[in-house]
Amino acid sequence: MRLSQGGKSAIPVVLFLIVGFAAPLLAVIWFSFMPPRSFSFGGAPTLENYATIFQGTNYISFLWSLSLAVTAVALLALVCYPVAYGLVRVFGKWAMLLTLLFTIPLFVSENIRLYGWVLFLIKNGVLLGTLKSMFGLQLESILFSLPAIILGMVYVYLPFMLFPMTLGISMVPNETRDAAFDLGASRWQVFKEVELPLSMPGVVIGFLLTFVLAIGAIAEAKVLGGQRVIPITHDIEIAFTYSQNWPLGAALSVLLMLVVGVLVLLALRRFDLDTFLGRR
Amino acid sequence: MAEASPILSLKSVRKMFGAHAAVDSIDLDIAEGEFFTIVGPSGSGKTTMLRMLAGMDTPTSGDILLRGERINDLPANKRPTCMVFQSLALFPHRTVGQNIEFPLKIRGEVPESRKARALQLMDLLRLPQSYYAKNVLKCSGGERQRVALARALAYDPQILFFDEPLSAIDYKLRKTLEKELKDIHRETKKTFVYITHSLEEAMVMSDRIGVMRAGKLVQVGTPHQIYSAPNTRFVSEFVGDVNVLPVSLDTDGRLHSRLTGARLKPPPVPEGFSEGHLVIRPEFLRFLAKAADADNAVSGRLYNEYVLGSRIQYQVRVGEGVFAVEKLRQQAFTGKLDDDVIIGWDAKDAILVTD
Known part of the structure; x- marks a missing residue:
């Protein structure tokens, strides 16, 4: 078989994808069919792990992960759209500085930032300690509760919603905005009829990106939630470490990938990016 | 209106x-x-x-x-x-x-x-x-x-x-x-x-x-x-190809064109005009058999011709100046490139502008 010039050039990438992406994925999928608590690829394939999951209580963790992710994405959308709109249309020369401020925290490890929040929110910590000593206010800490987990997720994934949205909004041509206004639309109508729909590609990408990241979140629940809530990622970790049941962990991972994959595909079918971009 | x-x-x-x-x-x-x-x-x-x-x-x-x-x-x-x-x-x-x-x-x-x-x-x-x-x-x-x-x-x-x-x-x-x-x-x-x-x-x-x-x-x-x-x-040149000659008004009421050395009969001269440009559209220029056939005439050499669909444009070099002459295709000029030609126009067909 002779390869074209392009085909030959693609060989390194294809090899890299096989070794770095396809192989581990296939390994995980294969492992999910191995007998429980085995540590080799050589066992007789079985559906026992999946049976265990569907008979057990893992679905609770699945539901927690899903609802945490959906809540975080919804809140992120509400928080980020106005900010992104401001960055593109309002803040002018300050937009660069603000973008930088939103980016810099990404250079610090997520765990360190979360522990920063712990210090900030903990009883007698930065926030409550200051309120107490300066104003004599005694408040309950929200640390180790559901709101703290969601706060952490919104905080950590904010750039991943903000920047695609910024891109989406900056893609709205100025003249279409002017034209809508010229045709009698009020500011709100311009937004509703033109700006929002035309910025949807960025919004959808932000939704998908943060959803996929948030459903795989684990540190927020552990550090800020004090393990009050166990997300599915935590279950997977336990299976691989504490309970030494790799095939079960692999099966949970495969199910998680399936759930996320199906949801993302459904979303992409509903919000066809090409339609938004007007290519179809 | x-x-x-x-x-x-x-x-x-x-x-x-x-x-x-x-x-x-x-x-x-x-x-x-x-x-x-x-x-x-x-x-x-x-x-x-x-x-x-x-x-x-x-x-x-x-x-x-x-x-x-x-x-x-x-x-x-x-x-x-x-x-x-x-x-x-x-x-x-x-x-x-x-x-x-x-x-x-x-x-x-x-x-x-x-x-x-x-x-x-x-x-x-x-x-x-x-x-x-x-x-x-x-x-x-x-x-x-x-x-x-x-x-x-x-x-x-x-x-x-x-x-x-x-x-x-x-x-x-x-x-x-x-x-x-x-x-x-x-x-x-x-x-x-x-x-x-x-x-x-x-x-x-x-x-x-x-x-x-x-x-x-x-x-x-x-x-x-x-x-x-x-x-x-500016306006005359905006319309398209146009011949623009820098001219000055002589005391005898004729125009002097520095570029061609010619002395020309002017169109109606605006009040207070002394120097400016004479604008002649290419379609108002024509090839003459002898100089006396038009109010103004200059001799030059046919340098090139361009077919512009229904019209043909001729480029005629006169001294240091270049004139564009346009004829309808049906009335195409029969001269050959590098022929010596006389081109001319009537005074009323040109326009004097100061700017």
Whole structure:
């Protein structure tokens, strides 16, 4: 078989994808069919792990992960759209500085930032300690509760919603905005009829990106939630470490990938990016 | 047109960008139902002017009056005017029908009457009814033009503004659309204010033309006036190929052309004229058998010829000067390249300009 010039050039990438992406994925999928608590690829394939999951209580963790992710994405959308709109249309020369401020925290490890929040929110910590000593206010800490987990997720994934949205909004041509206004639309109508729909590609990408990241979140629940809530990622970790049941962990991972994959595909079918971009 | 009352008046309208006057003290009346075109090279301030008229920019000083009412600070969405943009600014996420219906939807009209009006406008603009549900981005360039115009007409504006909507379209289609636009102007009887950098385009469509240069209106007149009586060298050169001779007025009343060394009989000389340019359009020049056959004659050498469709242009070198002579194809000159020729023109066919 002779390869074209392009085909030959693609060989390194294809090899890299096989070794770095396809192989581990296939390994995980294969492992999910191995007998429980085995540590080799050589066992007789079985559906026992999946049976265990569907008979057990893992679905609770699945539901927690899903609802945490959906809540975080919804809140992120509400928080980020106005900010992104401001960055593109309002803040002018300050937009660069603000973008930088939103980016810099990404250079610090997520765990360190979360522990920063712990210090900030903990009883007698930065926030409550200051309120107490300066104003004599005694408040309950929200640390180790559901709101703290969601706060952490919104905080950590904010750039991943903000920047695609910024891109989406900056893609709205100025003249279409002017034209809508010229045709009698009020500011709100311009937004509703033109700006929002035309910025949807960025919004959808932000939704998908943060959803996929948030459903795989684990540190927020552990550090800020004090393990009050166990997300599915935590279950997977336990299976691989504490309970030494790799095939079960692999099966949970495969199910998680399936759930996320199906949801993302459904979303992409509903919000066809090409339609938004007007290519179809 | 002149006797109709002005629908739009500009009184010393000026727009400053920093210390630079993009539009500089413009006075202009545009009559009801007129097709008025503002022509100028890029950077002459014509787009800024149109944006002020449409309400997307406010003048730094001066007044814009719509039927006598000052509208300087009236925002675009409150003005009974509508603009067709250079990019057309169609809504890419909407169908042809939705685009046209946009202003009606904004106004809160019910879907049935919106659709009826959209189909009526599509008919007027010769868009097939089947396009109603078609995505605008699937339409061709010419069809998009029509959709943009239909959308603007759906707004039912008193004045329609056009910001070079045809500039990105290929020559042949542009020629068709120019004529179509003029037909639409006749049918709708609305006031059209059009801007373009092509005087040729302006000539085809307009009732009157205003030529802009560096923020000022240099000349306002009918296409015929602009063509046959340009008031500056700038305007005369804007129309197309033209012969411009630097001349000075001698004491004996004849013109002296430094470039060719010729002494020429002038057209009517403006008061106080001493130096300036003599403008002669290529079609007014002719090849002569002998110098006495025209008021003015110069001898030169036939250097080259260009076929311009129905006309042929000859380049004749006279001294250091170059003349363009145009003949209809049927009356093509029979001389050969490098022949010595005499070209001439009658004094009345030339124009003297000071600038």
